[in-house]
Amino acid sequence: MLRHIPVLAEEIYEHLPENRQLWFDWTFGHWGHAEYFLSHEEKKRNISWIKIIGTDIDLNMIEKARELTKEYKDNINILHSSYANISEIAKEQWLFDYELLDLWVNLEHFKDWSRWFSIKTDAPLDMRFDQSKNDMTAEKWLKTTKPEIIKSAFEEYWDFSQKTAEYLTKLICEQRQKSPISTTFQLKDFLLNNHFNQKKIAVIFQVIRIMVNNELDQLKIFLEKFPTTLKKGWRCFIITYHSVEDRITKNALKALAESCDFMLINKKVIIPHYTEVQRNKAARSAKLRIIQKL
């Protein structure tokens, strides 16, 4: 089975408050981070009183995580939910000692062709994390979205120039009149034929994925709600992977720190050591921000 390699795990572990008891891992994935922390705790103390709650929006991920964590079922409870439901989940649990939000996708989304995120294999154009609730596939998004929303997505989320965003929107709208773009290779070929290079194509796929999964709105909800779910003296860790989500996170945490109820732990963003990037290419754009409730 393909396993996701946790990013910046050592740096997070070093900054965890002492005597943490209730942890929340909002993007549980393949339990990479949780496994790293629990195995390190296990070497130091009795872990029977540690409780980890994990959510993931992707049912495939949940199924694998439950299988992988069987041995720790007294410590770990995995829920199928979005981190945007943080207030509802927190209501049913205690306030948290520490929370982790590790954005972006799981390695499985890219490497397992049947998950339909990769441009490297031909598959239906889907890109949904949550196939059980979300019916907006990438194919449907390209087919039905209003031109002004397509244009602003490319402009805002990846800082394409206004001219490029307009050109791309025009191309997509013209193409959908002729025939729908239904597979990953159809989308890739369409973009190649219109002179977008591989790098730009990867970015376009990413913007579509962000829109299909409503990722930035989910992040904004999380950032607004998490402050009330943390215990006093405890911390929230957020790893971002691209400039737009990082900008949103940075501004939200900065505003919280100005309120005097919170303190930024790292004034300068933490990035992976080059040896980590050598071991795990997926870590190359990661940025870690940590905030503590006072």
Ligand SMILES: C[S@@+](CC[C@H](N)C(=O)[O-])C[C@H]1O[C@@H](n2cnc3c(N)ncnc32)[C@H](O)[C@@H]1O
């Ligand atoms: C980078 S991976 C997390 C990897 C995990 N930390 C590990 O080390 O195994 C991000 C995960 O977030 C999940 N995800 C994406 N959007 C989500 C959302 N709105 N709510 C909860 N999970 C989400 C994805 O399915 C994916 O498994």
